[in-house]
Amino acid sequence: MTAEDYNDCVKQYADGLYRFMLKSTRHVEDARDLVQSAFEKLWEHRGDVNALKGKSYLFTIAYHKMIDQNRKSRRMEFREILPESAAESRPAPHLRKVLEEALDRLNERQRSLVLLKDYEGYSYEEIGGITGLNESQVKVTLHRARVQLKQYLVSVENVL
Amino acid sequence: MTINRNNYEEYFLLYIDRELGDAERQMVEDFVRRHPDLEKELAALRQTVVLPPDLVFEHKEALLRDEKERRLFPLYLWRIAAALLIVLAGGWFLMMAGKTGKQDQPPADSLKIAVKKDAKHVKPSTELKTENRESSASAKKTYADFPRSGTLRKTGVPVIRQQPGSDLLSPDSNPVQQKLIAAKQNHRNPAETTNPHPAGDFPQTAATANQDNRQPSMDLPEIARNEMLSGTTIPQSDQTGKSEILNPSTINPPSPDSDERSAFSKGSGGKGQPPSTINDQPSTAQSILVFDSKNKTVSGFFKKLLSGPPEDAVADNHRKRVSVSVFQFNLKK
Numbered sequence: 001m002t003a004e005d006y007n008d009c010v011k012q013y014a015d016g017l018y019r020f021m022l023k024s025t026r027h028v029e030d031a032r033d034l035v036q037s038a039f040e041k042l043w044e045h046r047g048d049v050n051a052l053k054g055k056s057y058l059f060t061i062a063y064h065k066m067i068d069q070n071r072k073s074r075r076m077e078f079r080e081i082l083p084e085s086a087a088e089s090r091p092a093p094h095l096r097k098v099l100e101e102a103l104d105r106l107n108e109r110q111r112s113l114v115l116l117k118d119y120e121g122y123s124y125e126e127i128g129g130i131t132g133l134n135e136s137q138v139k140v141t142l143h144r145a146r147v148q149l150k151q152y153l154v155s156v157e158n159v160l
Numbered sequence: 161m162t163i164n165r166n167n168y169e170e171y172f173l174l175y176i177d178r179e180l181g182d183a184e185r186q187m188v189e190d191f192v193r194r195h196p197d198l199e200k201e202l203a204a205l206r207q208t209v210v211l212p213p214d215l216v217f218e219h220k221e222a223l224l225r226d227e228k229e230r231r232l233f234p235l236y237l238w239r240i241a242a243a244l245l246i247v248l249a250g251g252w253f254l255m256m257a258g259k260t261g262k263q264d265q266p267p268a269d270s271l272k273i274a275v276k277k278d279a280k281h282v283k284p285s286t287e288l289k290t291e292n293r294e295s296s297a298s299a300k301k302t303y304a305d306f307p308r309s310g311t312l313r314k315t316g317v318p319v320i321r322q323q324p325g326s327d328l329l330s331p332d333s334n335p336v337q338q339k340l341i342a343a344k345q346n347h348r349n350p351a352e353t354t355n356p357h358p359a360g361d362f363p364q365t366a367a368t369a370n371q372d373n374r375q376p377s378m379d380l381p382e383i384a385r386n387e388m389l390s391g392t393t394i395p396q397s398d399q400t401g402k403s404e405i406l407n408p409s410t411i412n413p414p415s416p417d418s419d420e421r422s423a424f425s426k427g428s429g430g431k432g433q434p435p436s437t438i439n440d441q442p443s444t445a446q447s448i449l450v451f452d453s454k455n456k457t458v459s460g461f462f463k464k465l466l467s468g469p470p471e472d473a474v475a476d477n478h479r480k481r482v483s484v485s486v487f488q489f490n491l492k493k
Contacts, residue, residue, distance in 0.1 A: 003227035010223045018217035023210075032219065039223045099210060117177055118210040124179060143173045149208035 005051035006043055013055045014039070016120055017062055023115050024066055026104065034069070038062040059120065060130045063112060070108060095153070102152035110145035117142060163191045165198075172202050176209055456491035 001009075014035060021031035038061040042049060049057050103111055109131070116122045116130060124138040131138070163171045168191065174180050175188045192199050449460035462485045 003225055007224050010220050014217040014220045014223060015215060016212070019212055019215045022215060023213075032217075035217060036219070036223065043225055095207060096211070099207070102208075103210060114208075114210060119212040121178070124177075139179075142177060143170070146173055146176070146205055146208045147169075150204045153207055154204055 001042075001046040001049045001051045001054060003046070005054065006039075006046050008051075009042065009054040009058065010039060013058055016055075017058050020059065020112075020115050020119055021062055021066060023103070023119070024063075024108070024112050025070075030066075030069065034062050034065050037065055055120075056122075056126060056130060059116065059122075063116075063130055064132075066112075067108070098153055098156045099149065102149045102156075105152060106145050106148060110141055110148070113138060113142050114145050114149070163187055165195070168195075168198060169201070172198075172205050175202070176205050457488060458491065459486075459488040461486040 017038060018031055018035050021034045022028065025031050025034070038058045041061045042054065042058055103114065106114065112131065113127055116127045122130065124135045124142070127133070127138045127142075128135045133141070161167075171180070171184070171188050171191070175185060180188065188202075192202055445462065445464035447460055447462040449458055451458050464483045465481075
């Protein structure tokens with residue numbers, strides 16, 4: 001990967017990686033630091049990274065850094081509430097807000113897998129490559145997360 | 161495997177995760193149409209798909225990198241280093257080339273002479289002069305002490321010594337000089353000489369060369385130089401019988417039978433032959449002897465142009481070196 005390839009990765013994937021980190025950590029500064037750390041890692045190892053694999057490399061690095069960071073600090077329990085305006089730039093519909101709440105209820109792995117699947121459109125295999133899980137684990141985890149989200153949505157609708 | 165009421169949920173999840181192929185997706189859609197009560201189930205699962213928010217990472221510019229700016233040694237430093245290296249290498253090369261040229265450079269005049277002799281030029285006047293200068297320079301050290309030995313002066317060989325400002329072979333010179341002139345004139349006219357060389361083979365002789373009177377004044381080597389250049393034999397005999405100028409090595413070398421010829425003339429003194437000088441030197445070696453019958457001494461010098469024949473020197477651009485040896489024999493018992 002050349003410097004030009006690296007800069008292309010910045011332009012193409014920085015926003016998506018930031019979304020993924022922000023939704024995963026629900027912490028703006030943490031998400032920003034993780035994004036910068038992932039790109040720094042990519043720059044350091046750009047000679048070993050295929051330009052076509054830049055995106056998955058970034059998400060893999062960011063994901064594992066996030067996991068490690070959460071394991072060390074356990075700040076997930078004390079994180080500041082993500083400002084509404086930072087979470088979304090446009091007014092969210094009601095369903096969208098409920099879905100965000102449901103997403104917050106997922107565990108870390110489930111949420112990450114859902115985000116990787118829905119935000120970035122990764123396949124089970126690719127998600128497995130990023131998270132270190134096999135394809136079956138990804139599939140099972142995602143299915144459980146979907147069912148959990150659906151149940152939450154249905155329950156909220158019933159209340160409303 | 162087909163979709164049914166027992167496994168439809170898995171198919172629905174794979175459907176919303178876009179993990180099914182076109183055929184399977186069509187199968188799921190057909191199944192839902194056949195089972196409308198499950199359509200709501202599929203719609204609920206579709207709502208779990210999280211749409212990405214329009215979030216933008218606002219620090220992308222800080223992440224952009226420039227290859228040149230991030231080099232440990234910026235490119236301009238490499239360019240400067242390369243330029244310095246080229247300059248130093250060029251200077252070193254020129255310096256070494258200059259040294260080599262000085263060491264290997266023969267006296268340019270010597271090389272000219274070699275070329276002229278090889279090409280059998282008849283008009284070496286310019287080169288002759290330069291050769292004379294070169295020979296003078298080369299022989300100065302060797303001959304420096306020669307006059308001071310006193311032998312030649314005492315034996316009265318003023319003909320060999322050219323006084324500053326005087327013409328070496330002027331008509332009013334002593335008889336030896338006159339004979340030299342006569343010998344040179346004979347060389348100019350092949351019909352009048354037995355010299356096997358055609359007239360064109362002989363470059364300008366001493367007399368001719370000295371007509372310009374531009375050569376630096378020198379003692380014995382003055383004649384010797386010219387003899388060397390001419391490559392001719394000038395067996396001379398002093399009319400007074402006191403001295404002879406002998407030039408054994410300048411007997412023309414191309415003739416094999418002449419190589420061993422002794423050039424010692426039978427001087428009027430006639431008291432014994434001086435040691436014969438064998439003319440087995442290459443054509444680039446010349447010598448001249450002066451026999452003083454009165455004092456029974458033989459003086460002379462040898463000059464040799466080292467490093468091969470002239471043609472090789474020209475072809476290989478070899479540099480020449482002149483080696484001159486001066487000697488004096490006392491024949492007295």
